[in-house]
Amino acid sequence: xxxxxxxxxxxxxxxxxxxxxxxxxxxxxxxxxxxxxxxxxxxxxxxxxxxxxxxxxxxxxxxxxxxxxxxxxxxxxxxxxxxxxxxxxxxxxxxxxxxxxxxxxxxxxxxxxxxxxxxxxxxxx
Amino acid sequence: xxxxxxxxxxxxxxxxxxxxxxxxxxxxxxxxxxxxxxxxxxxxxxxxxxxxxxxxxxxxxxxxxxxxxxxxxxxxxxxxxxxxxxxxxxxxxxxxxxxxxxxxxxxxxxxxxxxxxxxxxxxxxxxxxxxxxxxxxxxxxxxxxxxxxxxxxxxxxxxxxxxxxxxxxxxxxxxxxxxxxxxxxxxxxxxxxxxxxxxxxxxxxxxxxxxxxxxxxxxxxxxxxxxxxxxxxxxxxxxxxxxxxxxxxxxxxxxxxxxxxxxxxxxxxxxxxxxxxxxxxxxxxxxxxxxxxxx
Numbered sequence: 001x002x003x004x005x006x007x008x009x010x011x012x013x014x015x016x017x018x019x020x021x022x023x024x025x026x027x028x029x030x031x032x033x034x035x036x037x038x039x040x041x042x043x044x045x046x047x048x049x050x051x052x053x054x055x056x057x058x059x060x061x062x063x064x065x066x067x068x069x070x071x072x073x074x075x076x077x078x079x080x081x082x083x084x085x086x087x088x089x090x091x092x093x094x095x096x097x098x099x100x101x102x103x104x105x106x107x108x109x110x111x112x113x114x115x116x117x118x119x120x121x122x123x124x125x
Numbered sequence: 126x127x128x129x130x131x132x133x134x135x136x137x138x139x140x141x142x143x144x145x146x147x148x149x150x151x152x153x154x155x156x157x158x159x160x161x162x163x164x165x166x167x168x169x170x171x172x173x174x175x176x177x178x179x180x181x182x183x184x185x186x187x188x189x190x191x192x193x194x195x196x197x198x199x200x201x202x203x204x205x206x207x208x209x210x211x212x213x214x215x216x217x218x219x220x221x222x223x224x225x226x227x228x229x230x231x232x233x234x235x236x237x238x239x240x241x242x243x244x245x246x247x248x249x250x251x252x253x254x255x256x257x258x259x260x261x262x263x264x265x266x267x268x269x270x271x272x273x274x275x276x277x278x279x280x281x282x283x284x285x286x287x288x289x290x291x292x293x294x295x296x297x298x299x300x301x302x303x304x305x306x307x308x309x310x311x312x313x314x315x316x317x318x319x320x321x322x323x324x325x326x327x328x329x330x331x332x333x334x335x336x337x338x339x340x341x342x343x344x345x346x347x348x349x350x351x352x353x354x355x356x357x358x359x360x361x362x363x364x365x366x367x368x369x370x371x372x373x374x375x376x377x378x379x380x381x382x383x384x385x386x387x388x389x390x391x392x393x394x395x396x397x398x399x400x401x402x403x404x405x406x407x408x409x410x411x412x413x414x415x416x417x418x419x420x
Binding site for chain 2: 013014015016017019020059060061085086087088089090091093094097098102103104105106107108113117
């Protein structure tokens with residue numbers, strides 16, 4: 001997978017979850033990571049950093065992940081956002097898709113599944 | 126129980142597009158599960174047998190189950206078993222996709238088989254002795270209660286033990302499950318609320334040394350101090366457990382729940398409102414207490 005120089009924004013209130021995701025993705029290639037611990041910080045960093053990909057939790061303080069997807073897609077309809085959450089219920093999955101998320105990874109994260117889903121973003125790059 | 130919602134499984138496998146998933150979800154409330162869908166799910170009929178019965182049914186004005194018996198595919202007892210079986214909500218999605226021509230019965234049969242083999246939870250099944258201890262603890266507790274313990278509490282606790290086996294290890298001994306009515310003084314405690322049709326306050330409490338060991342096992346790292354990563358991994362475990370419970374309630378019973386972010390209570394007093402249960406579990410590295418308040 002050619003991911004060199006890609007910029008990935010990880011939004012999760014858990015420092016453990018952010019580290020786990022970074023460690024997994026680092027085994028796929030070289031990238032730059034940006035991290036946010038709540039929904040508002042995700043939106044602010046998206047607007048200032050323009051990442052290639054956003055990986056986003058749902059249950060977060062200040063503003064939840066789906067509210068963040070709505071605001072990001074409003075500002076940039078082409079934004080590529082994948083939810084990564086333990087809350088993959090029918091309601092949350094539907095809210096996420098309707099808000100504009102491209103895919104939904106249920107935690108605990110399976111490394112191969114993460115790789116497959118991220119690869120779709122960078123196909124042909 | 127499963128570790129993923131069936132619709133999410135179909136989406137991840139590119140079986141359907143996000144738009145098709147939403148369309149199918151919208152139709153769910155208006156339809157009922159068909160006998161053939163349930164029988165494939167239970168492994169009692171193959172897709173080709175269902176197809177054959179459906180064709181035969183069009184020539185006779187009879188119910189699916191009656192034709193299945195007449196054709197020798199099922200016994201009367203098997204038909205009754207399917208009719209009485211609890212009907213998991215996620216099968217509706219599969220049935221809608223079959224009716225819309227997106228899947229054949231045969232595709233559905235293969236997908237259900239993949240889904241069950243990849244995502245069904247039975248970690249506790251690997252150790253018969255321990256499974257008996259856990260089941261004995263939960264059912265024994267139910268019998269001693271003045272009112273029957275609800276299926277939701279039993280499902281919640283069963284999933285909790287499965288998650289312990291899966292993420293921490295199977296070298297534990299369940300010590301006690303009791304009703305708890307007083308204020309609970311915490312050591313290091315993480316709590317999280319589930320809200321919706323079922324409201325649950327859950328809390329995981331242990332001393333710091335036990336917490337370091339618990340976190341080390343969960344994160345697969347060797348934490349020497351109770352630093353922010355160790356603390357965050359405890360929160361992640363509780364959040365993961367409650368998330369998986371919510372996913373299963375959604376997947377199997379169409380009960381939609383939501384979660385609040387985990388909170389920390391260090392040497393604090395927890396106050397519960399109703400029906401509080403205290404579960405104590407011993408690992409070689411220490412004892413953990415799990416407090417559950419079903420409202």
